[in-house]
Amino acid sequence: MSVPARLFPALVVALVASVLAAPPTTARPAAGASSAAERAITVTSRAVVFDLVNSSASLVRCQGDNKSYDVRGRLVGPRKAVLGRGGAIRVNVLVHDVGTGGWFWNLRKHPAFDYATQLARQGQTSLVLDRLGYDRSPLADGNDTCLDAQANMLHQVVQHLYSGRYDFTSDATSTPAASHVVVHGHGVGGAIAQVEAARFNDTDGLVLMSWAGANLSELALEQAQQQTSTCAQGADYAAYGASAKAYRRLLFATSPKAVQQTAVRRRNPTPCGDVASLSSTLLAASATAGQVQVPVLLLSGGKDARIRDGGTQDSASTFGSSEKVTTRTFAGAGSALPLEKTAPKTRTAVLRWLRSL
Numbered sequence: 001m002s003v004p005a006r007l008f009p010a011l012v013v014a015l016v017a018s019v020l021a022a023p024p025t026t027a028r029p030a031a032g033a034s035s036a037a038e039r040a041i042t043v044t045s046r047a048v049v050f051d052l053v054n055s056s057a058s059l060v061r062c063q064g065d066n067k068s069y070d071v072r073g074r075l076v077g078p079r080k081a082v083l084g085r086g087g088a089i090r091v092n093v094l095v096h097d098v099g100t101g102g103w104f105w106n107l108r109k110h111p112a113f114d115y116a117t118q119l120a121r122q123g124q125t126s127l128v129l130d131r132l133g134y135d136r137s138p139l140a141d142g143n144d145t146c147l148d149a150q151a152n153m154l155h156q157v158v159q160h161l162y163s164g165r166y167d168f169t170s171d172a173t174s175t176p177a178a179s180h181v182v183v184h185g186h187g188v189g190g191a192i193a194q195v196e197a198a199r200f201n202d203t204d205g206l207v208l209m210s211w212a213g214a215n216l217s218e219l220a221l222e223q224a225q226q227q228t229s230t231c232a233q234g235a236d237y238a239a240y241g242a243s244a245k246a247y248r249r250l251l252f253a254t255s256p257k258a259v260q261q262t263a264v265r266r267r268n269p270t271p272c273g274d275v276a277s278l279s280s281t282l283l284a285a286s287a288t289a290g291q292v293q294v295p296v297l298l299l300s301g302g303k304d305a306r307i308r309d310g311g312t313q314d315s316a317s318t319f320g321s322s323e324k325v326t327t328r329t330f331a332g333a334g335s336a337l338p339l340e341k342t343a344p345k346t347r348t349a350v351l352r353w354l355r356s357l
Contacts, residue, residue, distance in 0.1 A: 043120040044079040045106075047072065047136075047169040050160050054132060054145050057152040057199070062277040064149030071153060072136040072169070073102060075176075076116040077125030084164075084176035090204070091161050091178040092119065092126040092354075095154060097187030097210075098270040099240025099247065100263070102130040104186065105338060110259050115338035118347055124354065125176075129157065131189075133237075133271035142236040142271030147188070147281040150274065151195040154183070158202050180204045182354065187211060187306070187335065188274070191285045198288035205357055207297045207350055210335040212307045212315045213286055220306040223250060224278060231272035239269050253303040253334030254341040263339065289318035296325045297353045299346060301333030326353060 052071045055064045080086035094105040094116060106116045106128045116126040131150055133139040160166045164177035182205040185193030190211030197206050223241070230238035241247030244264045252260050296319050300312040312327055319325045328349050330342040337346045 041121055041123065042079045043076065043117055044082045045074050045076045045117070046082055048075050048127070048166055048175065049073075049169050050157055050166045052132070052153045052156045054139075054149050055152055056146065056148040057155070062146035062148045062280055063143070063273055064146055064152075065144040067144075069132055069137065069139070071129065071132055071157070073127050073129040074106060074116070075125065075127055075168075076106060077120045078123060081125045081176065084174055086176075088179035089125050089176055090180040090182065090354075092124055092207075093154070093157060093161070093181060093183045094126055094128050095183060095185040095189035095193050096129070096131065096134070097189045098274060099250075099267050100186070100336075101135045101266065101268050102128045103135070103266050104263075104336070105184075107259070107262065107339065109262055110256075110339075113255075113259055113339050113343050115343070115347065119351070122347075122351055124351070126184075127157070127161065129154075131192075133274070134268050139271060140236075142269075143231075143273045143276075145271055146273040146277035147192060148195070148277060148284070151192045151199070151281075154192055154196045155200045155202065158183075158196070158200075162202075180357075182207065182357070184350075185209065185211060186337070188278075188281075191281050194285050194292065195281065195288060197294060198291040201291075201293060203294060205295045205297070205354075206292065207299070207353070208315075209299045209337050209346075210301065210304055210307065211298075212300065212312050213289070213318065214282060215308045215312075215314050217306055217308050219250065223306075224275075227270060227272075227275045231275045236272055237269035238272055238275055240267065250305055251334060251336040252340065253301060253305075254332055255334065255336060255339045256341070259339050263336070286318070289315075290320045292319055293321050294323060295353075295357060296322045297350065298325065298327045299337055299349065300327075300329050301335055301337055301340060301342070302329050302331040303333060304335045306335050 055066045081089045130137040161178040183193040184207040186209045190208040227238035333340040333342045
């Protein structure tokens with residue numbers, strides 16, 4: 001398939017702050033599935049790896065070391081689709097925020113909050129990425145990448161999906177190629193997804209969760225300032241949330257205690273290159289939102305501690321060239337929508353929107 005083609009010191013930092021190998025596993029639908037079609041789907045999860053170049057592609061470049069890295073993830077979906085036996089497939093690429101990781105979308109310890117697997121039970125195939133610098137995609141020095149490079153690497157992932165040029169880590173079976181790609185981003189992952197879509201126009205839709213551009217709360221600004229201070233002292237990585245309590249306050253409102261405990265144990269520090277490039281990414285996202293042509297679904301929680309009231313609606317108005325912009329706010333929910341008690345409503349909204357494409 002052929003597809004078309006740093007920091008104003010304190011002021012911009014404050015603005016940016018706002019922006020804020022495992023064996024194959026198989027799961028079957030939970031007891032009490034509501035339909036015969038759902039009961040008939042066997043869900044398979046397989047580890048995959050992409051060979052990507054850590055480089056920036058924008059005119060306002062941020063630092064990337066221009067080296068090749070193995071960036072890993074999991075392909076989760078109906079067995080036939082994952083194994084390339086179901087014909088042309090749409091792949092949902094799931095891009096995580098700072099402070100989390102691919103686990104955010106694929107929390108297998110808590111099946112009711114496993115976004116990727118729950119979508120798979122409805123026939124959807126997803127790629128759960130660990131971005132460079134996180135979990136199974138390690139980076140020795142967190143200053144060696146940046147958010148613009150992350151957007152460029154996401155573009156490479158999309159292209160590799162179209163061509164099938166990536167690998168399962170456990171066997172030599174050919175990986176499936178995608179006919180369509182939709183990118184789902186959470187928090188800063190949404191900024192990465194938005195920049196990629198505007199710059200390359202090679203996807204079929206954007207699902208942006210808890211991403212409201214510059215409409216960030218004082219709490220989010222304080223967190224960004226803390227990370228900036230840590231990195232300015234010579235660190236490679238900066239903790240997201242000064243404590244477990246602070247981390248939970250940033251992300252959760254109604255998520256069950258056990259889910260929050262799992263998330264705290266699995267939280268990741270942020271590469272300092274990503275922290276240092278927040279401002280330029282915020283500016284790029286603001287400047288290019290009007291270039292996004294594909295349909296956009298904006299989802300937010302009514303109790304998201306990181307977004308100012310009305311921020312999601314303000315962001316929606318910037319997508320002037322999109323075919324369709326849909327917004328939905330879930331009352332009482334925090335930022336981590338797939339892990340909040342309203343997770344089923346989030347998935348229902350996403351599935352309804354996907355089926356309308």
